[in-house]
Amino acid sequence: MCKRFEDGLNEDIQLLVGILELKEFVVLVKRACKAEEQSKEKRKADEDWGKQYSGFKSQATLMASVGNVRSNKPECQYCGRRHPD
Numbered sequence: 001m002c003k004r005f006e007d008g009l010n011e012d013i014q015l016l017v018g019i020l021e022l023k024e025f026v027v028l029v030k031r032a033c034k035a036e037e038q039s040k041e042k043r044k045a046d047e048d049w050g051k052q053y054s055g056f057k058s059q060a061t062l063m064a065s066v067g068n069v070r071s072n073k074p075e076c077q078y079c080g081r082r083h084p085d
Contacts, residue, residue, distance in 0.1 A: 002028050012039060 002025055006014055009032055016035040022028040073082040 001025050005029070005032075010036070 002023060005025065005028060006018060009017070013032055013035050017028060017031050020028075020031060022031065073084075075081065076083055
């Protein structure tokens with residue numbers, strides 16, 4: 001019965017619980033549910049991080065472009081960069 005249940009699981013969950021070689025159906029179901037729950041949490045955390053990173057990236061780009069516009073320091077005649085006074 002355990003093997004049949006394992007075969008019906010999502011491939012990622014199968015890999016996680018398959019290595020445990022559980023023989024008790026109740027224990028297998030509990031571990032599979034826990035693995036699925038953790039997988040969902042990780043996926044959500046990855047999505048949240050991606051949203052946060054993309055927001056940070058666009059904000060940094062905006063700050064960089066605004067910083068270049070406001071700079072009224074003369075360019076260095078040797079390297080072409082703007083140095084602090």
